[in-house]
Amino acid sequence: xxxxxxxxxxxxxxxxxxxxxxxxxxxxxxxxxxxxxxxxxxxxxxxxxxxxxxxxxxxxxxxxxxxxxxxxxxxxxxxxxxxxxxxxxxxxxxxxxxxxxxxxxxxxxxxxxxxxxxxxxxxxxxxx
Numbered sequence: 172x173x174x175x176x177x178x179x180x181x182x183x184x185x186x187x188x189x190x191x192x193x194x195x196x197x198x199x200x201x202x203x204x205x206x207x208x209x210x211x212x213x214x215x216x217x218x219x220x221x222x223x224x225x226x227x228x229x230x231x232x233x234x235x236x237x238x239x240x241x242x243x244x245x246x247x248x249x250x251x252x253x254x255x256x257x258x259x260x261x262x263x264x265x266x267x268x269x270x271x272x273x274x275x276x277x278x279x280x281x282x283x284x285x286x287x288x289x290x291x292x293x294x295x296x297x298x299x
Contacts (some may be wrong), residue, residue, distance in 0.1 A: 207271040208233035216283060218292040223249060223285035225298075230277040232298065235270035236285035242266055250284040254296060258282070 210228025221238040236249040247269035252258035253276040261270050274281070280296040 207235055207268070208273070213298060214283075214294075216285065216292045216294055218285070218287075219290040221247075221285070221287035221290075223283055223292055223294075225283055227298065230275055231273055232276045232281050232283075233271050233273040234283050234285070235268050235272075236287060237268050238287045241268075245288050246286070248284070248286045248291075250282075252282045253277070254279045254281070258284075 208224070208226040210226040210231070210233060212224060213227045214225040216223040216225065220240075221236055223234055223236050226233045232251055232253070234249050234251045236247050238245070238247065244264050244266045246263075247265045248260060248262035249270040249272050250258045250260040250262075251272045251274045253274050256274065256279075259272045259274050261272050263269065269285070276298070280299040281294075282296055283294040285292050
């Protein structure tokens with residue numbers, strides 16, 4: 172193989188790696204949530220500064236809070252509470268998401284809360 176062929180193959184390999192890296196950076200927020208919670212999406216709870224995405228698999232419920240404008244560190248939280256149990260909470264200063272938070276709900280209702288900055292959402296008892 173001559174040097175030209177080696178250079179062309181090397182350039183093609185670099186191009187593929189660069190393209191895959193760029194795709195990973197610009198993946199939509201919903202795709203990021205899907206990689207952190209397993210199961211099927213059963214609910215989206217939108218609010219002024221973001222949304223809580225809720226997934227269910229078997230008797231487990233998982234939730235993630237995603238901001239509308241990721242990248243800036245700010246207070247975020249997500250909470251899932253199965254009826255009759257204490258809530259499981261992830262709260263802190265995040266730039267991309269709060270959670271995932273997973274609870275075993277079985278056939279019980281769950282109450283989901285999420286916030287980004289000072290805006291928040293609270294579901295009430297759902298998925299009964």
